Amino acid sequence: MEKPREFNPSELMHEYLRQKKKFPHIWCSGCGIGTTMGAVIRAIAGCELDRDRVVMVSGIGCSSRMPTYVDFNTLHTTHGRPIAFATGIKLARPELEVIVVTGDGDVAAIGGNHLIHACRRNINLTVVCINNSIYGMTGGQASPTTPQGKIASTARYGDFERAFDLCDLTAGAGAAFVARGAVYYARQIEKLVVQALRKKGFAFVEVVSQCPTYYGRFNKFKSPVEMLYWQRDNTVNVKAAAKTKPEELEGKLLTGVLADRDYPEFTELYDKLIADLAAGEK
Amino acid sequence: MVLMQGNEAITRGALDAGVRFFAGYPITPSTEIAEIMSVELPKVGGKFLQMEDEIGSLAAVIGASLTGLKAMTATSGPGFSLMQENLGYAYMTEVPCLVVNVMRGGPSTGLPTHPSQGDVMQARWGTHGDHPAIVLAPSSVLDCYVLTVRAINLAERFRTPVILLPDEVVAHMREDVTLPEKVDVVDREAPHVPPEWYYPYDDSTTDVAPLAPFGTGFRFHVTGLTHDRAGFATTVPAEVDRAVRNLKRKMDRFRLEIIQVERVHLADAEVVVAAYGICARSAEAAVMQARAQGYRAGFVNMKTIWPFCFKLVERVAESAKAIIVPEMNLGQLVREFDRAVCGRTQVVPISRVDGEAITPRQILDVIAELARPGGTA
Ligand SMILES: Cc1ncc(C[n+]2csc(CCOP(=O)(O)OP(=O)(O)O)c2C)c(N)n1
Ligand code: SF4
Ligand SMILES: [Mg+2]
Numbered sequence: 001m002e003k004p005r006e007f008n009p010s011e012l013m014h015e016y017l018r019q020k021k022k023f024p025h026i027w028c029s030g031c032g033i034g035t036t037m038g039a040v041i042r043a044i045a046g047c048e049l050d051r052d053r054v055v056m057v058s059g060i061g062c063s064s065r066m067p068t069y070v071d072f073n074t075l076h077t078t079h080g081r082p083i084a085f086a087t088g089i090k091l092a093r094p095e096l097e098v099i100v101v102t103g104d105g106d107v108a109a110i111g112g113n114h115l116i117h118a119c120r121r122n123i124n125l126t127v128v129c130i131n132n133s134i135y136g137m138t139g140g141q142a143s144p145t146t147p148q149g150k151i152a153s154t155a156r157y158g159d160f161e162r163a164f165d166l167c168d169l170t171a172g173a174g175a176a177f178v179a180r181g182a183v184y185y186a187r188q189i190e191k192l193v194v195q196a197l198r199k200k201g202f203a204f205v206e207v208v209s210q211c212p213t214y215y216g217r218f219n220k221f222k223s224p225v226e227m228l229y230w231q232r233d234n235t236v237n238v239k240a241a242a243k244t245k246p247e248e249l250e251g252k253l254l255t256g257v258l259a260d261r262d263y264p265e266f267t268e269l270y271d272k273l274i275a276d277l278a279a280g281e282k
Numbered sequence: 283m284v285l286m287q288g289n290e291a292i293t294r295g296a297l298d299a300g301v302r303f304f305a306g307y308p309i310t311p312s313t314e315i316a317e318i319m320s321v322e323l324p325k326v327g328g329k330f331l332q333m334e335d336e337i338g339s340l341a342a343v344i345g346a347s348l349t350g351l352k353a354m355t356a357t358s359g360p361g362f363s364l365m366q367e368n369l370g371y372a373y374m375t376e377v378p379c380l381v382v383n384v385m386r387g388g389p390s391t392g393l394p395t396h397p398s399q400g401d402v403m404q405a406r407w408g409t410h411g412d413h414p415a416i417v418l419a420p421s422s423v424l425d426c427y428v429l430t431v432r433a434i435n436l437a438e439r440f441r442t443p444v445i446l447l448p449d450e451v452v453a454h455m456r457e458d459v460t461l462p463e464k465v466d467v468v469d470r471e472a473p474h475v476p477p478e479w480y481y482p483y484d485d486s487t488t489d490v491a492p493l494a495p496f497g498t499g500f501r502f503h504v505t506g507l508t509h510d511r512a513g514f515a516t517t518v519p520a521e522v523d524r525a526v527r528n529l530k531r532k533m534d535r536f537r538l539e540i541i542q543v544e545r546v547h548l549a550d551a552e553v554v555v556a557a558y559g560i561c562a563r564s565a566e567a568a569v570m571q572a573r574a575q576g577y578r579a580g581f582v583n584m585k586t587i588w589p590f591c592f593k594l595v596e597r598v599a600e601s602a603k604a605i606i607v608p609e610m611n612l613g614q615l616v617r618e619f620d621r622a623v624c625g626r627t628q629v630v631p632i633s634r635v636d637g638e639a640i641t642p643r644q645i646l647d648v649i650a651e652l653a654r655p656g657g658t659a
Contacts, residue, residue: 021514022514052498052501055496068503071501073497073502074503075345075348075503076507077371081338084333084342084345085344086345087331087341088347089346091342092345093349096349096497117333274327277325
């Protein structure tokens with residue numbers, strides 16, 4: 001694989017952020033969203049994408065505020081629907097690089113249907129889901145990824161429901177590329193997003209993140225740093241996992257590239273149809 | 283002259299007006315529109331997408347429109363209900379698009395294969411918050427074509443979603459039509475300034491703020507949050523006030539250009555029948571028969587139902603002694619007549635909600651009741 005472009009990170013931030021217009025940002029200190037934003041920007045810069053052609057689309061939530069701050073074509077849509085908006089953009093103009101940034105509630109609860117159908121449709125989008133296991137923006141209610149038994153503002157006695165494994169879900173629904181990173185490993189997120197951007201087809205990257213303000217406080221984490229250590233201690237890279245005893249993997253989240261396969265891509269099929277019709281071949 | 287169905291005429295109008303993107307989810311009685319678009323769009327280099335639901339359909343349409351394509355969807359009652367949130371998003375972000383809602387009986391799943399005009403108020407106020415609305419109602423197959431072209435032109439000109447509201451009868455009936463050989467097509471205004479100076483919501487120097495397509499170097503922000511002229515969220519009271527009022531102001535300023543009503547025999551009319559959609563056809567037939575029998579009856583066909591033709595109704599109220607408003611609902615648009623007339627004349631609703639169209643006979647009976655032959659009441 002081609003090596004991503006090298007750069008000076010601070011220079012890069014000046015180049016890609018709407019720093020004069022939109023700062024300070026809304027995120028709490030210790031939140032994992034900013035770290036993820038840095039990784040996404042480095043990945044975009046690393047792939048040397050022309051920023052006039054980059055469209056960042058999001059739904060509603062703390063995670064979904066990311067497009068506000070980055071200097072691309074940016075679209076902050078309705079709760080749960082960013083993949084559907086992005087699908088329209090991508091099909092209309094396949095030459096645009098369309099990146100969806102979303103949260104666990106946005107993509108897996110209200111937007112769950114769009115997520116699985118986008119996997120199946122295999123349209124060339126990159127979806128980055130910042131999974132903090134909670135509804136951050138609305139004050140810490142339970143989400144489809146809140147682990148069973150954990151506390152949320154609508155699950156004060158512990159959440160009864162089992163959590164979705166978003167990577168299993170998307171791989172099962174047929175996504176061409178599925179990967180998981182964690183904020184603790186910020187450089188890894190960047191590499192995974194680079195791979196996702198280069199993948200021709202639907203690519204899903206889950207970023208295990210921390211919401212110290214709600215999830216952390218409710219579940220007795222003393223600090224954001226403690227939450228980052230939790231990420232370090234509860235994730236195993238797939239490559240290392242292959243050499244680890246199954247009992248040691250119990251309850252651990254696998255990180256790295258979890259699925260990578262090729263299916264015909266939707267916009268290419270469509271463009272071929274248009275060309276065939278024009279040539280009188282259908 | 284060709285024999286054509288209303289839904290088919292809608293697709294012809296859309297293609298002739300330059301629509302190159304359709305996303306939708308099948309629902310009776312609008313499905314033919316999606317089926318035809320799936321065949322025709324790729325032939326002209328356009329794109330068709332069947333989404334997983336109507337929420338996603340309108341989302342995809344708005345996304346496509348932001349890249350500069352003329353885009354539309356078509357649905358019916360239950361799907362139109364699902365579209366309301368993203369419809370509000372399109373109003374708020376001022377993204378042009380066409381939503382066709384072929385009205386069937388409601389509420390809920392209602393009467394999928396029978397006509398109704400039950401969505402007239404939903405088309406005006408279905409999404410939350412203060413917002414303008416342009417809603418057009420065809421009453422013939424030719425209208426389906428002409429008003430679709432017009433709806434798309436209005437959407438592009440005023441940077442707003444436009445709703446076409448045919449009823450099931452108009453959408454499914456077949457008539458002989460001669461389509462115009464050429465239609466006027468309006469294209470979206472592009473920015474006149476370089477990207478550094480571009481404000482996507484600044485209409486201080488143009489009728490409507492120009493909308494730059496994504497991918498052309500303008501790199502701006504779009505949000506459903508109340509935003510300033512640059513497109514970024516704001517809670518500054520003066521900016522919020524301006525944002526909300528501006529949406530309405532845009533429509534108020536061009537009200538006369540948007541409202542289109544057909545008037546027949548109003549000059550001497552004692553009783554005026556005001557209708558839209560298939561009811562306008564029955565009304566026209568009833569008025570002609572009434573005149574043949576010596577009643578001084580007149581007729582208004584509201585091709586634009588929103589914004590409502592207040593001025594015209596106010597004028598009619600001065601001269602006519604009764605306005606009959608036939609609707610296939612329990613009395614929706616008739617409330618606007620009451621508001622415009624303010625008791626100056628009698629407003630008589632005719633309602634029908636049994637899944638059948640209002641007949642000329644039904645209307646004629648009411649005309650006869652209200653006016654004596656020959657004139658003075
Ligand atoms: C239709 C709709 N329902 C509910 C909401 C309220 N709401 C805003 S953000 C949010 C949850 C966001 O959770 P997530 O996607 O995990 O984002 P986070 O804030 O955790 O990053 C909800 C329920 C809304 N904006 N729209
Ligand atoms: S509420 Fe949670 S997710 Fe939202 S910004 Fe604060 S820490 Fe981050
Ligand atoms: Mg969340």
